[in-house]
Amino acid sequence: MNADTARTRRADRSWVVARPGPMESRPLDLVQREPSPPDPGEVLVRVEACGVCRTDLHLAEGDLAPHRANTVPGHEVVGEVEAVGPRSTRFAPGDRVGIAWLRHTCERCRYCRSGAENLCPASRYTGWDADGGFADRAVVPEDYAYALPASADAERLAPLLCAGIIGYRALLRADLPPTGGRLGIYGFGASAHLAAQVALARGARVHVMTRSEQARRLALELGAASAGDTRAAPPEPLDSAIVFAPVGDIVPVALAALDRSGTLAVAGIHMTDIPPLDYQRHLFHERTLRSVTANTRHDGVEFLRLAAEIDLRVTTTPYPMSHADRALADLAADRVHGAAVLIPD
Numbered sequence: 001m002n003a004d005t006a007r008t009r010r011a012d013r014s015w016v017v018a019r020p021g022p023m024e025s026r027p028l029d030l031v032q033r034e035p036s037p038p039d040p041g042e043v044l045v046r047v048e049a050c051g052v053c054r055t056d057l058h059l060a061e062g063d064l065a066p067h068r069a070n071t072v073p074g075h076e077v078v079g080e081v082e083a084v085g086p087r088s089t090r091f092a093p094g095d096r097v098g099i100a101w102l103r104h105t106c107e108r109c110r111y112c113r114s115g116a117e118n119l120c121p122a123s124r125y126t127g128w129d130a131d132g133g134f135a136d137r138a139v140v141p142e143d144y145a146y147a148l149p150a151s152a153d154a155e156r157l158a159p160l161l162c163a164g165i166i167g168y169r170a171l172l173r174a175d176l177p178p179t180g181g182r183l184g185i186y187g188f189g190a191s192a193h194l195a196a197q198v199a200l201a202r203g204a205r206v207h208v209m210t211r212s213e214q215a216r217r218l219a220l221e222l223g224a225a226s227a228g229d230t231r232a233a234p235p236e237p238l239d240s241a242i243v244f245a246p247v248g249d250i251v252p253v254a255l256a257a258l259d260r261s262g263t264l265a266v267a268g269i270h271m272t273d274i275p276p277l278d279y280q281r282h283l284f285h286e287r288t289l290r291s292v293t294a295n296t297r298h299d300g301v302e303f304l305r306l307a308a309e310i311d312l313r314v315t316t317t318p319y320p321m322s323h324a325d326r327a328l329a330d331l332a333a334d335r336v337h338g339a340a341v342l343i344p345d
Contacts, residue, residue: 136321
């Protein structure tokens, strides 16, 4: 199918962030839109599944300032290429691809040249700077799409494209020792339950702290050494820790749980304010606090390879695409088990 055929296609359904605000204010509208044909270097993708990320919630509720009006959220997209734009050569119609958060970098700045394209000042993102996967179809630059296996289940692939990749980068930033490390995880949603499995496969002892009893049960089922309340002290000092929950007052708790020279990585694009830190209790003895900013394409390729080798267990809660607003509301209320995923009605 070519771009001319795409121009004649019927209108697609798309969810747009019309009025950013709390989910009870109904910030999303379901609209009909003509599909955009792919530009040079782009591909048009029929959406088979789209994960629902907390970043989508932050955008809908206004925690993240919109970069454009009426943007379609969604950046964990699995789908089939339906059309390719001029001079697009990497994929062909019928190929299975993934669309993730990062969708453009300048490829010229010092960050791009040094392998840190996630810090590119000109970076752009799916579902924030351009329309994403809360829709029947989506367009992506082919250089930022991921080749995916045709036989894999789309619902379980979708969370890998952000929850998985960002969790993996957070694990890298946490500087977990290569063998026998002690890792603490604060919050246990989509990203955390995938990062935990990567750490366990590397021989780490994983301790999970989360307020959800259901999430604590899942953590133990996956092999965590312990699972307790968010602010409970882990049973041993930690070499590394990751805060996945977007709650700033967890940061001092996690820092205090670190052993000497331990590292805490804070994952997520938005977090509530971090309270004042006590130098002796939280930072002395060469403890390190790091943030996590998006990911590089290399992170994505490396993680997807690892995910296939480890055979990750991906826990999902499916929602019809027509109920995307309910999926976000459930995420806001912590009613989602594992990762929420939109699938075609």
